[in-house]
Amino acid sequence: LAKTTQPISMDSYEGQEVNITCSHNNIATNDYITWYQQFPSQGPRFIIQGYKTKVTNEVASLFIPADRKSSTLSLPRVSLSDTAVYYCLVVGTGGFKTIFGAGTRLFVKA
Amino acid sequence: DTGVSQNPRHKITKRGQNVTFRCDPISEHNRLYWYRQTLGQGPEFLTYFQNEAQLEKSRLLSDRFSAERPKGSFSTLEIQRTEQGDSAMYLCASSLEGGRYEQYFGPGTRLTVT
Numbered sequence: 001l002a003k004t005t006q007p008i009s010m011d012s013y014e015g016q017e018v019n020i021t022c023s024h025n026n027i028a029t030n031d032y033i034t035w036y037q038q039f040p041s042q043g044p045r046f047i048i049q050g051y052k053t054k055v056t057n058e059v060a061s062l063f064i065p066a067d068r069k070s071s072t073l074s075l076p077r078v079s080l081s082d083t084a085v086y087y088c089l090v091v092g093t094g095g096f097k098t099i100f101g102a103g104t105r106l107f108v109k110a
Numbered sequence: 111d112t113g114v115s116q117n118p119r120h121k122i123t124k125r126g127q128n129v130t131f132r133c134d135p136i137s138e139h140n141r142l143y144w145y146r147q148t149l150g151q152g153p154e155f156l157t158y159f160q161n162e163a164q165l166e167k168s169r170l171l172s173d174r175f176s177a178e179r180p181k182g183s184f185s186t187l188e189i190q191r192t193e194q195g196d197s198a199m200y201l202c203a204s205s206l207e208g209g210r211y212e213q214y215f216g217p218g219t220r221l222t223v224t
Contacts, residue, residue, distance in 0.1 A: 032210055043114075043201050043215025044153065087152055091210070097166055098143070098213065100152030 004088045009105040018075040020104050022088030025069050033064060033071045036087045038103070044087060048073070075106075083108045114216035116202050122222045123192055130188045131219045135204030142185050143213060144177055145201040146170065153201055159185060160207065192223045 006022040024033065032051050036044035048055055050062040050071070061074040075082060085103040115134045123129050135142050140161050145153035156175070157167045161182035171177075174192075179185040189196055199220050203213040 034212070041218075041220075043203065043218055044213075045215065046212035049210070049212065085152075097155055097158065097168075099155065100145075102150070103152050 003099075004090060004101050006086075006088050006101065006104045008102065009107070011107050011109065012078055013109050014079055015077050018078050018082070018106060018108075020073045020075075020086055020088075020106070021070060022073070023070045024088070024090045027068050027090050028092065031090045031092050033062065033068075034089045034091050035060070035062065035073050036089065036100075038085045038087065044100070047086070078106075078108045080108050080110060082106065114202060114204055114214050116200075116216040116219050118219060119217060120220045120222075122224065125194060125223055126191055128188065128190045129192060129221065130186055131200055131202075131221075133185045133187070133202030133204075133216060135184070135202070136214055138206070139204035139214070140182065140207050141205045141211075141213075142179055143203045143205075144185070144187050145203065147199045147201055147218070148197075156187075189221075192221075194223045197221055197223045 004022050004024045012018045032049055034049040035047045037047050038044040048057055048060050048062045050064050052064050055062045063072040085105050087100050087103040117132045142159045144156040146156055147153045155168050156171050157177050159179040162179050174190045177187045199218040201218045203215045205211045205213045
């Protein structure tokens with residue numbers, strides 16, 4: 001399973017765009033990159049998943065360069081309610097053993 | 111469907127007692143996962159079921175821990191002879207088959223061992 005590395009914490013202000021980068025140097029050909037969000041006292045919630053290039057949904061965008069050794073989660077115009085921990089995971093297509101790291105604690109200030 | 115549910119939400123027990131947690135997954139999901147999460151850490155994988163078969167167990171899951179998923183529906187996680195180090199949030203998640211499918215997490219059961 002590919003190990004991921006992401007910043008421990010980030011601060012931002014309301015209305016700004018936030019980019020959280022994750023490195024996964026040992027990603028395998030069949031692996032997908034997945035991001036989850038977790039609020040205190042709740043279980044993680046799926047945000048977005050991608051294999052290569054760019055994926056966008058109503059919540060975020062995910063940018064994956066051609067070598068796939070890193071990825072960037074982009075949150076447009078964050079609000080106070082985006083304060084949470086964000087986890088980057090690498091998951092195989094048959095994968096079941098999901099490895100969460102410590103995540104990135106994003107703190108959005110007014 | 112209202113999502114993944116877990117009961118109880120909180121459990122306080124004395125060291126040495128046995129505890130059992132229940133997880134009800136989303137009905138059409140055939141995969142079910144258990145995780146443990148301590149303060150400031152990400153969820154740690156404990157075990158996983160595909161239908162009623164337990165296919166993987168983490169080394170974190172000592173002999174005091176046992177999980178079942180009878181008939182491939184709800185699942186239970188039992189901890190025998192609890193220790194203070196077992197205090198954590200126990201999370202359950204379910205998904206469709208295949209690693210590409212997102213996992214839906216329940217709200218967790220917070221265990222405190224005194």
